[in-house]
Amino acid sequence: MLTAEENETLCRVGPDTPMGKVLRRYWTPAFQLKDLPEPDCPPIRVTVLGESFVAFRDTEGRLGFLDELCCHRGASLALGRVEDCGIRCLYHGWKYAVDGTILEMPNFPNSTFKDRVKQPSYPVRESGGLGWVYLGPPGTEPPFPRFAWSDLPPDEIEVSEMILDCNWMQVQEGSIDSSHVGILHLDTLAVSDPGPRTVGSFKFAGEPWDLGLAPPGERDPRGFGVERLEGKDGGRARRRGVGWPSNDNGPRIEVEYTPFGFHYAAIRDVDGDPGKKYIRVTAFVVPYTAFIAGSTGAIMVVPRDDETCSSIIVSPVPRDAEGRPMRGLLGRGIDPSVWGPEPERRRLRIPPQDREAMAAGRSFAGFRGGNRIQDAAVQMSEGKIYDRRKEHLVPADLAIIRLRRLLLDSVKLVEEGKPPLGLGEGFDFTRLSAASAVVDAGTRWQDLVPGNQGRPAEARS
Ligand code: FES
Ligand SMILES: [Fe+2]
Structure with a gap:
């Protein structure tokens, strides 16, 4: 929960606002x-x-x-x-x-x-x-953050932008929010890794329904990859080679500050294998960019003004087995009718929710178009600027708490005439990574992302 004043500080971005002054101290993808x-x-x-x-x-x-x-x-x-x-x-x-x-x-x-x-x-x-x-x-x-894909030629990089009608913090908090992935995105999981799942007492058959994401017989390359399997028995994940090997919807969150901001691990039990953990590490580069477990690119959330923002995915163009570039994957499955008319062709309009498919148990969320549509639907449903006096945070929200703290601490620093946190001076951003892996229960998650280490940007409060 935030005070009304903290919420205002966090959300307002104009040139004369405290957060506006902080955000202007970083390079901004515009x-x-x-x-x-x-x-x-x-x-x-x-x-x-x-x-x-x-x-x-x-x-x-x-x-x-x-x-x-x-x-x-x-x-x-x-x-x-x-x-x-x-x-x-x-x-x-x-x-x-x-x-x-x-x-x-x-x-x-x-x-x-x-x-x-x-x-x-x-x-x-x-x-x-x-x-x-x-x-x-x-x-x-500050030094310009050059990521691993920053210097790729234009035809090897894909950029997909959605303009959302809500404050940027609602969307940014979603980028670093692991505990919703196995719930809100069940329809996406049902395409990339079909099978029964549960949300509390709700039992979901997990048959593919959002079929635009990947036509039958073709695995969606954006699916939730498990990149590293260790030990003899990786369970379900090992058999499938890719997937979401956990029904644990209450991940333990561990956050660590880094030179660029912070990274965190969401640690889940692995179905049927108490000796393993499913770990997803997300790296957050203050103030706009998240490297999310299981994806090769990054997602940036940039405020346009207090009540609209751009959610931008940058991704190296993947290649198929023959080495041919596979373009257009970022927009796959999204119905063209969601986009506004020119000149607002990137402005998202939430598609209708399929209540029939929800009632029949074929869909969990009822929104076709994959994670980005599901995310946008819930984030925009919070209103133009969500009043965080009314929220009730739980341990699974720890990364969100740290994000706010990092930004609010930066406000104080800039007001004192000092630089904000996470500028990454001397840090090699090209080594930065996220991770998604099933590992032995005792494994240190930090070892999955060695390039993220360095002198941290300690928050002060
Ligand atoms: S307004 Fe007069 S030249 Fe631009
Ligand atoms: Fe999401």
Whole structure:
């Protein structure tokens, strides 16, 4: 439970808010590079952290990230012309370079005005299919977090973005929430690892129902992989080679701070094998990025404003047995009708819930489209900004408690003029990983993710 003030602090992200100031101290994934595919292509309007910007690619291929509204009299530069190494405002023709320098002022020619005034501009980097910006005070940029997939060429990386109509913390808390996976996502588990499961007294047959995820006979490559099996008898997981070998819905959560934020293990009993544990390790890079057990990419949750956010999955394109790239997997099974009309083609509308299939026991949650739709449905159901005075946390929520603590401690640090936690100075982000494994009961989970170790970003309270 949080106080009303803590909840406000956690959720509000505008430039003058405490959390807004913290978030601006990290590199922020703000837009998709495929939206600016070539020099002098149309600019895009970007809403992030409660502010509006224009992003464009100039004639030389350089990216510019500027305040959206022209510093003359405020017309949107997103309407502007991108030409001859700059972006030109339509209204009176002022033209700006990628760093905000005024190149031309047709309605005030030959003046020195342009030597004194600049359009506010921000550092921008291209990495992992995304444009990353730094919106903090000049000169305070932390090291750029380069992950294992950051330098892959665009055709080897897949980016999938959903805009959700709720505060970003609701979605972020879902990214590091292990205990819902074996419950809310039962319909996904029934596709990747069919078979009976229980939720409390509810018995679920676990026959595939959300078939768009993987047509019959084809295993969904996004399924919950068990990557490492140890000992002689891996039980059900060993027989299937992939799967979710546990009906234990009350995982023990152990959290450890790291240079990038924290990682945690969700530790579950293994069905029929008391000598084993099913361990899922998730790594959380403050403030946006989670590396989730069993997946090769990462999920980022970025606030657009206080009441909308982008949930962005970045994933290296997997290859089939013949080495051919398998594109389009991130959106598989999602009905096209969930997306908004242009220009909101990434805005998610929750599809209807199939109450009939739920009543018949064929589906647990009734939402087709896999984990992302199920997650979005419950997270948006909490309202635009959930009032955390009303919640009741349990031990399975430990990672969520630590996430909030890390962020709220960072608020205090930044207010004191210090850097926030988890900037990862000197840390090699390319070694960072998540893990999913069945191991002997005594195994240290930290040994599954050796690249995550380092001097931790200790929380203070
Ligand atoms: S408002 Fe942009 S040039 Fe006048
Ligand atoms: Fe989920």
